[in-house]
Amino acid sequence: MRPDTARKRLYELLGDLPPRRQRISAQRIGLEERANYRVERLLLNLNGREPVPALLTLPRAASTPYPAVLFNHSHGGFYRLGKHELVDGNVYLVDPPYAEALAARGIAALCIDQLNFGERHQRKESELFKELLWRGQVMWGLMIYDTLRALDYLVSRRDIDAGRIGALGISMGSTLSYWAAALDERISVVVELCCLTDYEELIATRGLDEHGVYYYVPGLLREFDTASLLELVAPRPFLSLSGNQDPLTPPRGLDKLDAAMKKAYRARGKPAHWRMLREDHAHFETHTMRAAVLDWLDKYLLGDTRGKVE
DSSP states (O other), X not given: OOHHHHHHHXXXXXXXXXXXXXXXXXXXXXXXXXXXXXXXXXXXXXXXXSOEEEEEEEESSSOSSEEEEEXXXXXXXXXXXXXXXXXXXXXTSOSSOHHHHHHTTTOEEEEEOOXXXXXXXXXXXXXXXXXXXXXXXXXXXXXXXXXXXXXXXXXXXXXXXXXXXXXXEETHHHHHHHHHHHHOTTOOEEEEEXXXXXXXXXXXXXXXXGSOGGGOOTTXXXXXXXXXXXXXXTTSOEEEXXXXXXXXXXXXXXXXXXXXXXXXXXXXXXXXXXXXXXXXXXXXXXXXXXHHHHHHHHHHTSOOTTOSOO
């Protein structure tokens, strides 16, 4: 299947979604000054259903237009945290929070409250999932839709370099990042932490309940496996970091995906643009992982040829 055809079909599996042509409007409802960056508190009209709260961090020690990262927050049951993971961090992320680490490199970052997280949290995830299913909608589809519309907003800003946009996240945020990149080529660099999951190996290891119900797309496995989805990112730079003891990412599945992606990137003439790093731990970021993430962004988002990642 041609990549454009595959992207179209993958998007169609995400259920009944609003048109992408709707005008996006933004209201700045607050501005916070921090030592190394400013935080714009925003309300974004992304989907025509409800306003989407967001945080945009803008580095002080850099000039516009800024390179930027679409930072996708995790799940972990931290429904009230949402977008604040960008500025406050989380229990499975090392310090400093990503807003600070990115600002030190002159990189802006945008993070929205995903559906039913942060200021959008209203009820149990299972209750929302069941209602949406009745209405012909897919929870994951609505989350991906809002993520892509957040990208639309980010590239529309005059102070953002639309040619240098990365996607980054851990856990649920990881999956949002590589799905968004698979569907939208404006994302030029991808970094995923602790959630690259081969679906068939997840089934084989009886690991389906390790992921929340939000994660599941009706009919997906009839047309896509994880590798065919990930290949839609190639040949853009893609860094994957995992723990071999993480139940969300079965090791045999990581072996399969690493082999498939190495093949895909070699076929496209960019073997150095794919890298998988694995450590002997469970579902969390380490300081060595953080160093690899920042080196990858230095090299492929900022264009720093001195980057340590080869």
